Amino acid sequence: MENKCCCGGENKEKAKIDEILVKYEGTKGFLIPVLQEVQHLYNYLPKEALEYVAQETKTPISAVYGVVTFYSQFHLNPRGRNIIRVCQGTACHVRGGKLILEEVEKELGVKAGHTTEDLRFTVETVACIGACGLAPVMQINEDTHGRLTPEKISLILAKYN
Amino acid sequence: MDKVTLTINGISVTTDKNSSVLTAARQAGIYIPTLCYHPDLHAEGACRLCLVEASGARTLVASCVYPVSEGLVVKTNTTRVRSARKLVVELLLANHPKDCLSCQKSMDCELQKIAADLGVRKIRFIGGEMKAHTIDDTNPSLVRDQEKCILCGRCISVCSDVQGMDVYSFAGRGFHTMVSTAFEQGLEKISCSYCGQCANVCPTGAIVEKDDTAKVWAALSDSTKHVVVQTAPSVRVALGEELGLPPGSVVTGKMVAALRQLGFAKVFDTDFSADLTIMEEGHEFIKRLTNNGVLPMITSCSPGWVNMLEQRYPDLLPHLSTAKSPQAMFGAVVKTYYAQKAGIAPKDIVSVSVMPCTAKKAEAVRPELCDSGFQDVDIVITTRELGRMIREAGIDFEKLEEEQYDSPLGEGTGAAVIFGTTGGVMEAALRTVVEVVTKKQLPKIEFEEVRGLESVREATISVGDLKVKIAVVHTLKAARAMMDKVRAGMADYHFIEVMACPGGCIGGGGQPVPVNWDIRKKRREALLECDESSILRKSHENPEIITIYKEFLGEPLGEKAHELLHTHYTPQNRK
CATH class of the missing domain: 3.40.50.1780 (Rossmann fold)
Known part of the structure; x- marks a missing residue:
């Protein structure tokens, strides 16, 4: 394996990851907390960063990929500044949650699970956020928007940059 | 080595105390079907085909990972066992391509043989969602068709435990679980030796030699x-x-x-x-x-x-x-x-x-x-x-x-x-x-x-x-x-x-x-x-x-x- 610098060739980036790795050196079960902290750095897990973590911790890169793809908390692609979670739980479903999702997707031009090109929004679905009384609902970052209709969507989205 | 004696299908079997029920049964000449088990590799207990009845166990147990014990009574051929095995095969086949006749692994496929042995004639779950993957055949040696994969884990085990190459891992979760290389890259992109041990242990046609x-x-x-x-x-x-x-x-x-x-x-x-x-x-x-x-x-x-x-x-x-x-x-x-x-x-x-x-x-x-x-x-x-x-x-x-x-x-x-x-x-x-x-x-x-x-x-x-x-x-x-x-x-x-x-x-x-x-x-x-x-x-x-x-x-x-x-x-x- 060639010891070429990863993370866009910047030693600064490597140093940041090294700081995280040092904290967990010799700890059993280090991989998940390390990945969480690396994701916190970049808002997602860049391939080069994962390759660097694998190399430094002598973990097979295939195993790192296995862990990253198993947990829904980890993301391999850049995430938007604002995360939209449209509820598709039972209560929202009977109150038209699907129409809300379709409207969000149409408005932003991306499907659930994807991010807009300008990195403004990432659209996800969720299977209940415990606000069934407000169904249909969606969350944007920490804000919950309830009793939605497709007509309200564009106004709500306009509030987030 | 300490020995224990157990009864399998009424036959008394004396075996090493660290044996599994599966090993003991094979010793006694009793065949239990398996898919993920391979004698060269560690037992995974993943495929659930080797289910048997064991005294004291509430549910059926996977015999490849179930340890023997003194006085254990095992039944491998009851209606309950047979119908559970059949169900397992039906579920596997429901999400498996049906092109057996033209599959490169035809006649050497362990899944095909087991389906035939168990007399699976009807698959009750057909029509559901099937996994969809692209075939990895851009290297000179091996072809991987993940649609034929039954997730037994043998390839992962042989590549890591026997060869120390760690090319494969399980990736994804639930229905989307697959055996994957890092970032799902083709074998020619990653550090794979092309030794083909994965193809040797694959029970189905999911990994085969490139046919020339x-x-x-x-x-x-x-x-x-x-x-x-x-x-x-x-x-x-x-x-x-x-x-x-x-x-x-x-x-x-x-x-x-x-x-x-x-x-x-x-x-x-x-x-x-x-x-x-x-x-x-x-x-x-x-x-x-x-x-x-x-x-x-x-x-x-x-x-x-x-x-x-x-x-x-x-x-x-x-x-x-x-x-x-x-x-x-x-x-x-x-x-x-x-x-x-x-x-x-x-x-x-x-x-x-x-x-x-x-x-x-x-x-x-x-x-x-x-x-x-x-x-x-x-x-x-x-x-x-x-x-x-x-x-x-x-x-x-x-x-x-x-x-x-x-x-x-x-x-x-x-x-x-x-x-x-x-x-x-x-x-x-x-x-x-x-x-x-x-x-x-x-x-x-x-x-x-x-x-x-x-x-x-x-x-x-x-x-x-x-x-x-x-x-x-x-x-x-x-x-x-x-x-x-x-x-x-x-x-x-x-x-x-x-x-x-x-x-x-x-x-x-x-x-x-x-x-x-x-x-x-x-x-x-x-x-x-x-x-x-x-x-x-x-x-x-x-x-x-x-x-x-x-x-x-x-x-x-x-x-x-x-x-x-x-x-x-x-x-x-x-x-």
Whole structure:
């Protein structure tokens, strides 16, 4: 394996990851907390960063990929500044949650699970956020928007940059 | 070892206390179907086919991971057990392609056999969502079709635990779980040796060798081409299994006859070029030993091993013998020496090889192996593919009269034939090196010190006044441990033999399936028999070898030999 610098060739980036790795050196079960902290750095897990973590911790890169793809908390692609979670739980479903999702997707031009090109929004679905009384609902970052209709969507989205 | 006694289907079985119920049952001759279990690998308990009733257990238990205990009562053949197994198979088939008739693994597929054994006639769950993946076939050796994968985990286990390569892992979750390489890249993008052990243990058609038989048929039917074939040492003791014979059958003569019936103009033996390899590699070793060359020198016959070294230990490449592998040497001389002798233009020769190995397919297309002015070896097929061609041609293999290899590249010694088992190249090299150095006949030519099946064996051998420390290693995991020692300067050997596959080529990734240590041992014993029954057992005594040096090559390590029989290695930057 060639010891070429990863993370866009910047030693600064490597140093940041090294700081995280040092904290967990010799700890059993280090991989998940390390990945969480690396994701916190970049808002997602860049391939080069994962390759660097694998190399430094002598973990097979295939195993790192296995862990990253198993947990829904980890993301391999850049995430938007604002995360939209449209509820598709039972209560929202009977109150038209699907129409809300379709409207969000149409408005932003991306499907659930994807991010807009300008990195403004990432659209996800969720299977209940415990606000069934407000169904249909969606969350944007920490804000919950309830009793939605497709007509309200564009106004709500306009509030987030 | 402590023993316990349990009852399986009313039969009392006494077994080791650390056994699983499955092992105990197999001991007692009771068959329990399995898919994820493989005797070479750790039990996973993933497929749930080996479910049995066990006293004291509320639910059915997976017998491959359920430990035996004193007085345990097990039932493997009740209505409850049978219907649960059938359900498991139905669920697997619901999410499995139904193209069994045209699948490359047809008749060798364990899932197909179990579905038939269990009498699965109707799949109740058809019509649901099926997994969808693209086929990974952009490398020369292996084809991976994840739609046929049943997630048994054998490939992950063999690649990590036996080979130490860690190419595969489970990725994703739930319905979307798959066996994946890092970032789902093709095998040619990552550090994969192409050893093919994953294809050997895959119970279905999810990982298979790349089928090159169509290219061979096309060449054979082209009247403008002179199609010659070479057969690797270990193919003769394994091919029989493809054609209904028991493991360990020596089928050399029948194989030669079958190849002639298929239409090959000349049937040659890789044993010839294995002897040639010993001449070059043996002299290279003597030269390194006496001229302060890079030591330890390491063998380079096994292309999976060479790939691994180029990918993961590029700094150690100067240790590799520059002698080409027997396949590659054969390719180089067939389009030069043989072409001249037979008066055939090399461009009209199609050189086919039958190998126990999937990595040989990738070796043949290495750009540096074109020293004849053409690609030296044109097409590589595995033992399995040759078996299929013989069946396709309708040849009644068992009834064939034995035939002899053609000359001038058809003579091989006992030293060459043992190339096919771990320790064989070392033993063959020692037979020649000791006699060349001492200029005396060896009183005993068997080097028992290097024989055996332990993954690392070492010995010190007297070569004249010199004490030569050697090691023999097989499996890539053991090879990696050895290379870590070499890198750390902790390995004071002079000469190391490495074979990528368990047992050497007899356990190669292109050999018949199923395979396990019982079968590998039988193939190995058959090879050793071939050596013992040979009249000539030292490479330097092969008359065709003596002739080719006299007529064509000159001296070992000479100019012509250097040009045609030696190569170089290049780091492969694959993660």
